[in-house]
Amino acid sequence: MAHTGINVIEKITHNVYLLNIGDRNVLTTKSRYSPHYGERKFGEYREWMPSRSKLASMLLNYRIDIKPEWKCLYLGAASGTTVSHLSDILDRGVIYAVEYAAKPFTKLIELAEERKNVIPLLKDASKVEYYSGIVEKVDFLYQDVSQRNQVEIFLKNIEFFLKRKGEAVVMVKARSIDSTVEPEKVYRDVIKQLEKELKILKYDVLKHHRDHIFVHCLNI
Ligand SMILES: C[S@@+](CC[C@H](N)C(=O)[O-])C[C@H]1O[C@@H](n2cnc3c(N)ncnc32)[C@H](O)[C@@H]1O
Structure with missing residues (x-):
């Protein structure tokens, strides 16, 4: 039309x-x-x-310069909603899209059949050794897994796969980490943990996703 x-x-x-x-x-x-x-x-x-994609929500309020040739490791790809848009952006790059649930993964495979820059991996992001022989060093690491130990998973993947000076974005869901305390306390603890290993460039709430923040980091 x-x-x-x-x-x-x-x-x-x-x-x-x-x-x-x-x-x-x-x-x-x-x-x-x-x-x-x-x-x-x-x-x-x-x-x-922005209500369907945390990355879209972040970009509406905080701009980052995503380069079209970047190699990206994406943890928590689900059925590929956000991956599909990132694939439009990284049109000269590649996305290693990790997802461990079989059901959304079938839809992710459909996406990868059409788009040559998407490589779907049916893997557990907490077990990097199972895909360390497949994924190369990347310029950008994105994580959206909503797990209690999501920071640990994020840092482990950074250690294995993110280039020095590479950028990373993690979407933090307060209730998944600890539903018994105020989200602000969860965010403070997450930032403290990340600061030990990375330079924090920016963090803020996601306007379209309740009790979530994004954190944009640099691998120093
Ligand atoms: C909030 S959804 C992701 C939505 C997706 N990022 C998007 O924007 O289109 C979280 C996904 O992470 C996956 N996940 C959670 N823990 C994981 C792990 N350890 N390894 C791989 N995938 C994981 C879940 O199965 C789920 O599909």
Whole structure:
């Protein structure tokens, strides 16, 4: 369907655009692929809803410069909702997409059949030795696993796979780590733990995801 009245408000990073369509603003990735999960397409732009993707939510409020040639390790890929948009961004790079649940993984395989820059791995992200022979050193590590020991998993993967000066983003879900204390206390403890190993570039709440923060780190 042809769409008239699409205006680019802002280029956020490579292939990520905030558009104005009709009377609303829509975050999108520029894509030559068809929709993956029922998202709308406006010409060559795929809608990227911040309520469905924590990375989209982060990018709307905090910009990071994701380079199209980056190699990425993605932990907690699920069925590939966010991976599909990251694949649009990293159109000269590669994404090693790790997921341990078989059901969403079948949909992730469909994505990888269409997109050559997605390598799906049915693996447990806490057992790096099972994929250390497959994944190379990466420029960017992204984690969204909502596990009690998610910081430990994140740091272990960084140690194995992230290049020096590489960037990493972790999505922290307070209730998954400890539902008995205030989220702010969980966040403080997470930051303290991360600071021992990494330089924290920024952390903040995710506006579209309750009791979550993102943390953007640099491997020093
Ligand atoms: C919140 S969902 C991820 C959503 C996805 N990142 C997106 O934005 O499209 C979390 C996923 O992490 C997976 N997961 C949790 N622990 C994991 C582990 N140790 N190894 C691999 N995957 C894990 C879960 O099976 C689930 O699919």
